[in-house]
Amino acid sequence: xxxxxxxxxxxxxxxxxxxxxxxxxAAIDDPALECAPYSYAPVHAAQASFPAIWQPVTSVPAxxxxxxxxxxxxxxxIPKIPPKGTLxxxxxxxxxxxxxxxxxxxxxxxxxxxxxxxxxxxDIANVPEPRTLGYGFDDGPNCSHNAFxxxxxxxxxxxxxxxxxxxxFDWPLQAQRAVADGHEICVHTWxxxxxxxxxxxxxxxxxYYTMQAIKLVxxxxxxxxxxxxxxxxxxxxxxxx
Ligand SMILES: *[C@@H]1O[C@H](CO)[C@@H](O)[C@H](O)[C@H]1NC(C)=O
Ligand SMILES: *[C@@H]1O[C@H](CO)[C@@H](O)[C@H](O)[C@H]1NC(C)=O
Ligand SMILES: [Zn+2]
Numbered sequence: 001x002x003x004x005x006x007x008x009x010x011x012x013x014x015x016x017x018x019x020x021x022x023x024x025x026a027a028i029d030d031p032a033l034e035c036a037p038y039s040y041a042p043v044h045a046a047q048a049s050f051p052a053i054w055q056p057v058t059s060v061p062a063x064x065x066x067x068x069x070x071x072x073x074x075x076x077x078i079p080k081i082p083p084k085g086t087l088x089x090x091x092x093x094x095x096x097x098x099x100x101x102x103x104x105x106x107x108x109x110x111x112x113x114x115x116x117x118x119x120x121x122x123d124i125a126n127v128p129e130p131r132t133l134g135y136g137f138d139d140g141p142n143c144s145h146n147a148f149x150x151x152x153x154x155x156x157x158x159x160x161x162x163x164x165x166x167x168x169f170d171w172p173l174q175a176q177r178a179v180a181d182g183h184e185i186c187v188h189t190w191x192x193x194x195x196x197x198x199x200x201x202x203x204x205x206x207x208y209y210t211m212q213a214i215k216l217v218x219x220x221x222x223x224x225x226x227x228x229x230x231x232x233x234x235x236x237x238x239x240x241x
Contacts, residue, residue, distance in 0.1 A: 140178075
């Protein structure tokens with residue numbers, strides 16, 4: 001009887017899922033259990049002052065006075081570049097009309113990484129030190145990523161994790177694992193749509209609310225981002241050469 005009871009306790013603890021702490025979540029090794037939804041109080045409490053998850057951010061509401069003031073303070077210095085393409089990444093209707101001189105430094109068109117407007121820093125597009133590798137992983141945090149993080153730890157590798165704000169709100173304990181393991185976190189937008197398709201206010205919101213979500217959940221304020229970009233070549237009209 002005594003034996004049976006301890007065997008039972010062992011069985012219970014072996015499949016215990018602790019979805020209340022970072023360490024508890026990080027210790028779950030069954031992907032299906034890792035992905036069991038849970039509620040995290042700080043996210044639950046803040047949700048009403050954030051955009052709906054997975055919805056493109058189209059505006060910064062007047063009710064968010066802090067965000068609104070920030071946007072208005074920088075609005076006049078944001079380049080007035082009209083949106084291109086659709087949020088889903090269809091540039092076909094737009095591409096024949098875009099100037100071959102690439103005035104906006106549109107990476108999808110020319111792989112441009114040095115802005116043509118003055119005062120803007122070039123993109124970080126390579127690692128300056130020789131014989132050095134920079135790892136960047138997009139689209140996290142992913143609910144079942146423990147095996148991946150375990151692997152990085154085993155290989156003593158640090159990486160830069162580009163987090164989607166909506167995933168941070170869905171999987172806040174998983175988001176904390178990057179910090180616990182010493183990785184860097186950058187912004188990969190709120191809703192994971194194509195950034196060139198947003199008007200300026202929406203683009204601001206996509207970045208701002210993802211920064212706020214990462215700060216709320218991990219305590220870290222990210223200072224870097226990259227967006228969802230088109231992976232296939234830009235179709236320029238043949239007559240443009
Ligand atoms: C931001 O500036 C542009 C013009 O530069 C203006 O059209 C737009 O209304 C401004 N946005 C807000 C929210 O004031
Ligand atoms: C996590 O990653 C897997 C493998 O890439 C993918 O199939 C799944 O949709 C991701 N889950 C979430 C919640 O993003
Ligand atoms: Zn992505």
